[in-house]
Each structure stands twice: as structure tokens, then as C-alpha cells.
Amino acid sequence: MLTFLTRTTVFALSVLFHLSNIYVASGASCGCSSLVIPVHVDVLIPKDPADPFGGLKSNASSLRRLDVTYDVFGVFCQPEIVSPKSTDVIQLLAHGFTYTNQYWSLPTEEFRNYSYTGFACDRGLSTLAIDWVGVGLSSRPVNASDVQYATNAAVVSQLARHLKATSILPVVKPFKKVIGIGHSGGSVLLNFGAIAEGPKSPFDGLILTGELIIEPGALNPFPTISARDDTPLRWGGLDPDYVTTSNRSVFYPPDPASFSPRMLIFDDFTKDVGSVSTFLQAGLNSLTTHYTGHVAKVVGSEDQLFCVGTGRCNDVTALTAAERVLWPEARSFEVVVAQRSGHDLNLDFFAKGPFNTFVDFVEHFTGF
Ligand SMILES: *[C@@H]1O[C@H](CO)[C@@H](O)[C@H](O)[C@H]1NC(C)=O
Ligand SMILES: *[C@@H]1O[C@H](CO)[C@@H](O)[C@H](O)[C@H]1NC(C)=O
Ligand SMILES: *[C@@H]1O[C@H](CO)[C@@H](O)[C@H](O)[C@H]1NC(C)=O
Ligand SMILES: *[C@@H]1O[C@H](CO)[C@@H](O)[C@H](O)[C@H]1NC(C)=O
Secondary structure, three states, X not given: OOOEOOOOHHHHHHHHHHHOOOOOOOOOOEEEEEEEEXXXXXXXXXXXXXXXXXOOOOOHHHEEEEEEEEEEEEEEEEEOOOOHHHHHEEEEEEOOOOOOHHHHOOOOHHHHHHOHHHHHHHOOOEEEEEOOOOOOOOOOOOXXXXXXXXXXXXXXXHHHXXXXXXXXXXXXXXXXXXXXXXXXXXXXXXXXXXXXXXXXXXXXXXXXEOOXXXXXXXXXXXXXXXXXXXXXXXXXXXXXXXXXXOOOHHHOOOOHHHOOHHHHHHHHHOOOOEEHHHHHOHHXXXXXXXXXXXXXXXXXXXXXXXXXXXXXXXXXXXXXXXXXXXXXXXXXXXEEEEOOOOOOOOOOOOOHHHHHHHHHHHHHHHOO
């Protein structure tokens, strides 16, 4: 049985109070609450965390069962002025590898205007930005091999169902439509769910940012290191298969005039961990899905993992055709190459362009 319970009101309010001055989105137009939502998953995951397809092509004997309830941390934001758009539609935001929910709304005054959450609120849209299991303030399994795409795809899928069935806060009614927006590994995560669930997916639309088809094992490698060796004070007790990055410049455009040098410092300072399997299984997004909702991909022309030096993002028509092959039953399918943006579309000087693109897609997908 899959169950959802919010923690006692007392607990939720104490967390909310504790974090309310940190997790502010843009301005007065947005009200935000921190939540911890217990999510029960009962899934089959590959015994081998290096399985290049994350278990999607595995037979029963190479899978094992994971039957656990995790506490999933998320920040829910809703426009102060409610409208049918803000109460019917919720965007479920999934960060990328070694990021947290903060990717969608940086918790510092200096970078307040880089908040996609705040931008969306200004356009009348609600968001729930979660931390993956294993990351940030969500449960962190002792064994990193429990933190695979299969695990977190089950988590976000159950959360999406929960958002449609239940009230997540006393004054918030269930939502009618859930749009999943991922960044990088978070896009692969939503892609996993689309492959695993096809037409049964609870998502009405998917916006996959910072992600294109990855040939298994061919992701441009970037330096990763065991988190416990990188920052022993913070992560010294972790399984060595929890890893982090040693240099985040690959997430930004090659031209240093495209982003604030202080953003790179802040990013490095607030980085988190990911499991090795998140990295090794990313090629699962080269499999076909029978998902039937709307799909859009948004990638930066200066993305050093996918575009720079590959020629792949120059011809958008050809890129769209190549990507669309894997989504034969999607209700709509579009690819946008955001000019001048890097891999972390939200964190450079051009972020407003992608923010507009995301909101436009959400409105198109939901009819608002
Ligand atoms: C299941 O898959 C594993 C790994 O790919 C393989 O070694 C094994 O022979 C397969 N077993 C069956 C029964 O097909
Ligand atoms: C993690 O779990 C896997 C699968 O159950 C097991 O093979 C492995 O030994 C565990 N590793 C640690 C460090 O406990
Ligand atoms: C990070 O990598 C970039 C490019 O690969 C390099 O120019 C820069 O010096 C590196 N930064 C650090 C702190 O090592
Ligand atoms: C935030 O403000 C800075 C300084 O005005 C600007 O350079 C940057 O492009 C803005 N970022 C976004 C996402 O609007």
C-alpha cells in the first residue's frame, strides 16, 4: 500500500517557522511553506547501482525490492492572490545532481531575482520544489545504492498523485493538474517515470531542462569525488558512493561574462551530494517512452555537457526530430535552445529567458 501522511501540524509549523526567513521566493506576491511529506515507496530497483538503464531493461533476478517510507522535504509556494490558475495547477520541481530545492529559489538576498519560484508566483503559478531522497533535508538512506532513479521516480510519482488527491496544507485544495519540471538529473528522473509508467503517469506535462538524450556511458565526464573526502566535516560519515563535484564551472557557460563569479562561489558553497548511480544510469533516457502527456525540452546553447563543442544544438529542427523519436505518443513535443544560457539555465545572466519559456509551456499545457 502506498500511503501519504503529513507530519503533525505542530511539526510542520515549527519547520515552517524555522525556515520562513530563508525560503522566501521573490516578493510579497508569494507565500511559501516548508513541508516534510512522508512518502511510502514499494519499488524494484537494480541490484547493481551501475546498471546503465537503471533497471528498466532488467529481468526479475537482477532487481531487488525496496519497501520504505521516506521523509521528503519540499518548499511549497503559492501566489498570495489566488486564482483558478494558482489553485488548479502545481509545478513539481526536481533539481539536478548535487543540487537541492534551492536551485529553484536561491536562499539569499543577492540572488533573489534568480528565483524561478518567485517568477512563477508573479505569473500566478504555484510550485512545490523538493529535495530528492538522499539529498538536502530529505531522508538520506545509509546505503547510497538505495538512491537510484527508480527510487526517486517512485517518490515524485507518488507525490504527484498525492497533490491531485489530497490537501497538502489546510487551506490548499487538491490540484487538478501537475506539471513536472526537472533540471539535468531531475529531468532524467522525470523521464524515468515517463518510461516506467507511460500513459498511467500522473503528470499532465513534463518540462525537461538541461537534458538531452545521453548515450549510455557517454555523458561528458566531469570531476566527482566522494562527498566524505571532499568535505569531511559535513559528510565524513557518508557511504563513499555519495559523491559531489569538485569544480562546478562546467555547469555555467564557457564565457565568464555570462554569469556572476559570485554565483559560482555561492553554488560551490551550497552544493550537496548525489549517489553515483544518478550519474552512471543517466543513459536510461535513451529508451523509448509511451508517455501521452505534453513534453518540452529546454537546453542552453552554451551547455557544456550537451551543446558546446558537439554541434548538437545548432539546428533546432534536427535536434527536435532526434529527441522526438523517443516520445512517439506525446500529446505535444517541442525543443527550445535558449541562446547564451549554460547547463544551469536558472543561474546565469540569461535566466529570465528560460523562466518565461517554462511558464509559457505550463500555460500551454494546462490551458491557462
Ligand atoms: C538476468 O540478467 C542478468 C544480467 O543482465 C543475466 O546475467 C542473467 O542471465 C539474466 N537471467 C535470466 C533468467 O534471464
Ligand atoms: C548496500 O546495499 C547493497 C544491496 O543490498 C549491498 O550489496 C551492499 O553491500 C550495501 N553496502 C553497504 C556499504 O552496506
Ligand atoms: C574549474 O575548471 C575550470 C575549467 O575546467 C578551470 O578553468 C578552473 O580553474 C577550475 N577551478 C578550480 C577552482 O579548480
Ligand atoms: C538579476 O539581476 C542582475 C543584476 O541586475 C542581472 O544581471 C541578472 O541578469 C538578473 N538575473 C535574472 C535571472 O533576472
